[in-house]
Amino acid sequence: MSVFQLNNGYPLSTHEVKDFANDLTLYGIPYQECEHWLEVGNCELRNNYTLFISVLSQQAQSLLHQVLPVLKVHAVSFRLLKNDRLVDQSNGLTMGAKDAGKVIVIYPLHAKQARQLAHDLERVTVSFMGITPYESLRIGKVLYTALDSGVSYHIPAVYRNKRRKGIIGKYYIPVKLLRFNPKGDIYLGVNIKQFSFTHCIIKQARAASFIDRYGRESAHKLFWQKSVLEQIQHELPVPQVIDFCSKGEDHYLVTSYINGQLLPDRLKGIYRDRIWREIELADKVKILGYFLQITESIKRLHELGYLHRDIQVNNFIIRGDTVYLLDFELAYYMPAGTPDPPFGYGTVMFMSPQQRQGEQPAPEDDIYSIGVVLAYMILNPVDQESFSGNIYNALVNAGLEAKLLDVIILCLDPDPANRPSLSSIITILKTGDIPENIELV
Structure with a gap:
């Protein structure tokens, strides 16, 4: 997708809030409310087997109709955000980066159940998209678990974390992750254009990491930031724009490095x-x-x-x-x-x-x-x-x-x-x- 185009392939959110309690009732799943969550079973379980499902707000209700039957069959405890507005807020980081993207939190009783759930959930969620939750291991298209789960999952190669990002654009090499963000990370990089070998900042807009109700993705916001910086960078102490480029489906803004x-x-x-x-x-x-x-x-x-x-x-x-x-x-x-x-x-x-x-x-x-x-x-x-x-x-x-x-x-x-x-x-x-x-x- 070009950063200049809106992605009209996804349904746009409306101001009408979609409550998920009705979906639980539809499948005969009893629940109780707790703050901004709908909780099923014992959600006080504390073990390393917890699974997270991330999804964009536009797709949340459709995903529920795929996932709820699986969770019911396994009789597993879980909780989910109450409505699609809360999903939007979670993905937008207003609930904090540590909880962002954790739309459904599942509490398997043991490792065997966790592995079986991962297998069954991956089968019904491969067509959905979501942001990457904080400090999590990706084990499926929108399925994640804790980094220290201790469970051996079969992770398809496409979902495995790459140790190195490789060169970005033609000239920019990420050398250090400065800050994780579900919508796109920030790296310290080296600019090798004209053999300058100078430090730079590489800010990522991760593909399909966020879509607002108007169809705008993280890449649109990143490109807007580039446009603003270009207008003010000679008037104010701000980073200078070096480049805007893409790799795969992700987009990157490259700016000067401020060593401070x-x-x-x-x-x-x-x-x-x-x-x-x-x-x-x-x-x-x-x-x-x-x-x-x-x-x-x-x-x-x-x-x-x-x-x-x-x-x-x-x-x-x-x-x-x-x-x-x-x-x-x-x-x-x-x-x-x-x-x-x-x-x-x-x-x-x-x-x-x-x-x-x-x-x-x-x-x-x-x-x-x-x-x-x-x-x-x-x-x-x-x-x-x-x-x-x-x-x-x-x-x-x-x-x-x-x-x-x-x-x-x-x-x-x-x-x-x-x-x-x-x-x-x-x-x-x-x-x-x-x-x-x-x-x-």
Whole structure:
């Protein structure tokens, strides 16, 4: 499929939510509800034999009609997401990368049952597609198990993981996996064009890893990111586009390599297990200086007509003392209203309420995210999972100065109209007395 074409070979999702409880009832399978799951049997089993079935939301209900009879015959415990909207959200990573793609989780009692189930399920699921779940072993077309299952499966050669990706395009050799993503991995690579042998970043859009309700795949988002970067790469500190190419059915964006630290790693090096009130004035100046750069970059991005829509701490990398902005797949160009509709799914804890509800993109969405980033930079949590709860109390307990606290409170206001402008935030940072005697220039 050309990246310039929509894949019209798949049925498009609609806004009508398809609940899977009716499908279980149709096959006479009793179930109980537990959060966003429908559970059958004992789903508290904890062994290494667990199987996962991944599927695109457009195909989920059809897959159920193939899989449910097999699961019923084996009388095996399992759970599945309640509806196709949750499947879409899971595949879109809004439930977290570790659980993405695990649409049906099956709990065999022993290795023999696991092997027989794998055989029977593969036979009825070969026509379906899904994303690759985190830290899993592929044993079928959409069937996976834990890496350390200890079960010996017959895995067809086409599904076996290749140790090396080989050359991408004509000139790019992946040398190290930097980050696994169900929709496409990110590699550190070497660019051998004209014998330059320079490092580069290779970002993959895995074929058939995600299709939204409008028929757009991961490759469309990756190509959009390329287009955005080409428009802004001479105006902002961002990676430079080197190439866009394909290998097999996968697509790849190749960009310049920024040899630096992700923002959370840089923060940990500054704080060294201390909290905001305990660090030196010079360290506070450095942290707020990074935040000032972030705010100024987003302001300039908006002036160029773009919203970022995925402002979160792992999308900033610091080389020297310069903050670079990453990941423009969800960007939105305001003058033309493109892409139409906007690509969905940002990073949950950093998204505004309006973005979570799918409302029309607006600058205030990025301002909300800016406020969350500042709160993160002040609190320096152990990880994103622990960055929750009463953030206000945590900020006060950390000794955050009143004007900075006010900035965060205003940015996180549920009403977008009450959020401050980026210019006003920059003015406060440059001329305010927060902390005392700090001057950011």
